[in-house]
Every structure is written in C-alpha cells, then in structure tokens.
Amino acid sequence: MTAASTESPETPPPPPPATITYNGKHGQNPLADASFSAMCRRLPSVLGRTARMAWAVDRVAALLLLACQFLTGIAAAVVLAFTAQAMTHILGNDEVSERLHDALPALIVVTAAAGVGRISGALSSYANGRITPRLMTEADVALVAAVCRVESSAYGQDGFKDRQEAAEVGVTRTSMMVQDAQRFMSALIRMIAASSVITALHPLMLPLLLLAVIPAGAGAVLSARVDYETHYLNVGDRNVRALMRSWATFSRHGDEVRANGMTGYLIYWYRALSDRIDQRTLTTAPRLLRITLATSALGGVFLCGTWATLAWLAATGRVGLPVAATAVIAVQTTLAALSNFVIYGAALFHTSLYLADMRAFLDMAEELAPKRGELMIPEVIEEIRIDEAVYQYPGKDEPAVAGVSLSLRRGEILAVVGENGSGKSTLTKLITGILLPDKGRVLWDDVDLAQADPDAVWNRTALVPQNFACWPLRVRENITLGQPRTFNDDAVWDVVDAVGMRDTVQKLPQQLDTLLTREMFGGAELSGGQWQRLVCGRALYRQTPLLILDEPTSQMDARGEHALFLEIKRIAAGRMTIVVTHQLENTRLADRVLVMDKGRVIEHGTYDDLVSGGGLFAELVALAKDR
C-alpha cells in the first residue's frame, strides 16, 4: 500500500478501466450476418412496424399522416405535369400576352397544388407531433416494465445489462422513427410522381437519374452500417460509464467519494473510458470520409451524364425546347425526390438497427419473465417448507445454498445467522420465491413456488432487504409503496409509531408529504438509521403472512432497534417472521436460530441450546462478547 504522502511525481498513473469484451449468448453483432440486400429488404418491415405502432397510439393522427403523404405526392405530380403544360404555352410562337393567357389555367393549378402540398406538409408535422411523444413513452414504459418483470436471476445473466443499454438507445431513436418513415414515404410518392412525368418526357431520363442518386443512397447505408458497428463496439463501455457516472455524481455517495480521496481517480477513470469510446468513434471518421467521397464522385459523374444527355436530346431536336425546359425542372424535382428517398431510406434503416436492438431486448426480457404456473396461494399460510433446496448463481463455482431443508410455521420467529457469504440472504430469496431453487422445492402450504403465480406469492411477502432503496418520494409513499391501502393516514402513522419515527416525521417541513430527496427543491434528507426505520415501517405496513428482515437494524440506534424488535414480537402471532442478523443478542427473541455455513445449515435450535452447544454459534457469541 502506498501512503498518499509518499507519492512522487514519478508514480505511474493508475491503470485505466478494464476493457470489457463480451462474447455471451446475447452478444452477437446483429450486423455480422446482415448483407446489403438484407438491409434493404428490412425497410418494408420497419415501415410496417412503424405504421402499426403509430396506429396503436393515435389512429386519427396515423390516418391524417397517411392521407397527407398521398396529398403531398399527388400535389407534386400535379405541379410538375401542369408546369410542363404551362411551359408548352409560354415557350410557344404566339404573342407574349396570348402565351401567358393560354398558360394561366395551368399556372393557377400549379399554384393551388403547391398550396395543397404545403398545407399537407404542415398537417403531417402536426400528426407526427401527436404520434412521436406517445410512441416514445410506449417504448420507454415497455422497456422499464420488461426490466422490472424479468426473473431476478436474469440480472446476473451474460450481457443482460449491455443489451438493456443498447435497447435504451432504441427508445431514444423511436423519436426519429415516425419522422424518418414519413419523409421516406413522402419522398417515395414524390419520386413516383416525378418519375412518371419525366418518363413521359423521354424514357432515357429516368434510368440516368437513378444512376445519379444510387451511389448517394449506397453511401448513406454504408455509413449507417459503420456508425452502428461503432455503437455496438461501445455498448459495454458505455454501460459501465453510465453506471459509474450515476454513482460518482449521486449525492448520497458524495461523502464517500470525497473523504476517501476518490474524486481524482474517478474523473481520470471516467475520462479514460470516454477517451476509449471516442477513440473507437474517431477511427471510423476516415472510413466514413472515404465512403462519402467515393459515392459522391460516382453520383457526380452520373449526374453530369444526365445533363449531357438532356443537352444532346435538345441539341439534336429529339425533344422540343418546351419539353427540354420542363425536363430541367423535372430533373431537379426528381433528383430531390430521389435523393430524399435514398437518404431517408438509409436513415430509416439506421434507426431500424437500434430499434431491432430494442425489439431483441424486449424479446429476451419476455423469455426471462417468470413462467411458473398459476397456482394460487391461500390468504392465511400455515407452513412454509423447504426441501433440500440448492441454488448456484450464474458464473459461480459453488452453490450459495447447498441443500437446505427447513420448515416454518405460522406464529414462529426464525433467526438466521452465519458468517458473511454463508448464504443467508440467498436463503431468504428462495423462501420468498425471488429465486427458484436449481434443485429441491419451496412449498407454501403444499404449493410449490415453482408452479405458483409469483404475484400471489409476493402479495403475501414483506421484505426488508440488506440494501434497501431510499425512494425519492414523499414519506407517505415511502411507507405505502407497493400497497396503498386506505385514503387516510392512520395506518401510516401507526407504523411510523411502531418504528419510533413520529417525532422525526413531525419535524419534517411537510410531515408525511415531505419529499425525501435532497436533490429536489423542498426535499429533505433522513439519516441512515432513520431511513432504515422507515424501510422497516414499509414492511410492517404491508401486514403480510411472511415478514423477512435482512439485517434490519444495522444502522439503528439502540432505541430504534428495541422498538422494532418489540413490534416484531407483538405482531408475530399472525405471521411467520424471519430475521437475518449479525447482532447475535437479537436472536434471543426468535423461537429458533438457524446457523449457516457455506450454504448449509450447520446448527439449529434455541438461543440457549446453541450457546451451550459449543458450536459455531457459541464461538460467534463469545467473539462478540470479547470485542
């Protein structure tokens, strides 16, 4: 260890964060087997999905959008066709006033059609504005719900968090989806309209124009591919960076960061990770430049060919002057429509890559959602039995719970003790069905949790976990979260009293209405022990048949601890209570004590039996007294 004072300027910089190379089941690069043509084939399905999603959120706006697209296209065709007609009159051989007079009806139609085009464009934007926010909300809520609903074990699966990070980008990209699709469709309709006009002028013109824009389209698709490849390479690092960012800047960890001198290293670390992400992004710049230059040059050559052909057709009398003049306008219009068609086609493809990630994650989350069965759990549970339960976390060599059997009856208080990592918390997760055992069974009144509806199980469970959440909500919701029962606050105040928090809550600026977060204006903050009392209050408020408290008093003062255990004892008759604790004296209140070691139950009995038994429990009690 190097003391801070002994550091010299020569001290080498700390190592940068480890590179995360991920090759798990869900780590396949979706571009690896996506050919250019496969990418183009994808567009109709993206358009279809966009239309379905838009239809689902706002039918009126979706219909309006569709109608406007057609109107815009028809207006473009009318403008072009009547411009050709007007040109024929304007460039005729009569008197100027007569030529203008003859051209007037066509010019009026052109003006009216242009007006219709503009109005439908504005209405399209309005419809898009109605659809997009809701589409984003739908995608966002679907993602949050999917993550909240997966089996708890899914969080530990290879690449779950990385895929989630990729899906988050998909949610953001939803904002572009309707706009891209709308522009693409509008360009497509304009293109069809303009191409039919230009083909009518001379059949050679359209193929030439197509040649002029195809390189730009290919360039846009290739660039999208390169951009997505880079995005994909950066997923792991971005995920870690986002996690570190929220931890490093979260006010609750601020004291730890400062007082442990972490600031410098965290900033260095954050920058190193950002530099690595930038580095990958920057290496793509020359590739993108090469693609753009090559495709622009090719497009330019073809465009010159188009103009040269038009000049040749006019010069050799193959097309008349009025037709040639119209052709100039038609070429410009078609060119713009074609360019938009390929550019927005590529943009849509680009967006679709991210949306595919979102879709893939939602499918993955669906696969990982509980599929246990629909057996119901009785309102009153008499017994919970565990038969030879084994559970091993993914990627671990040893099971965390290695064959535990036990039974717990209504009215009993069970204390679970053991050294760090002995499997106590994992056992509580098995008892509550948060995890299902790899082997063995957990039965609630003879209902196997593997076949029970998980919501029915969790409606009957209250858990104070070791690492609890301090929700940025009001005091009231921090207690009632998950189970708002009444419209008055009596039951809330009852549990506030039960955990000895009345004084504290009454001194808060808005009592139960006080927002418990320092980050927001008007919010208040509680101390660690006060938070723990509140979290215990949350569990007591639920009044469930099973109450599990995992290290519930680790931050509490003696008075809080005493009040809580009195309350546990008072309400014990109507439920089963499990207390996981390192405060061995607290196990006196339990009917039985379970001692765990390396995932197994090695001792089991009353406090007095175990103390006099001379085993691990007795040793731990002696060590605690010897401090």
Ligand SMILES: Nc1ncnc2c1ncn2[C@@H]1O[C@H](COP(=O)(O)OP(=O)(O)OP(=O)(O)O)[C@@H](O)[C@H]1O
């Ligand atoms: N989410 C997880 N993923 C992988 N391994 C885990 C996970 N949670 C716990 N473990 C491992 O399982 C074993 C048992 O952990 P558990 O949290 O059940 O122990 P514990 O007895 O509650 O410990 P403590 O007294 O420190 O709270 C440990 O080896 C731990 O590293």
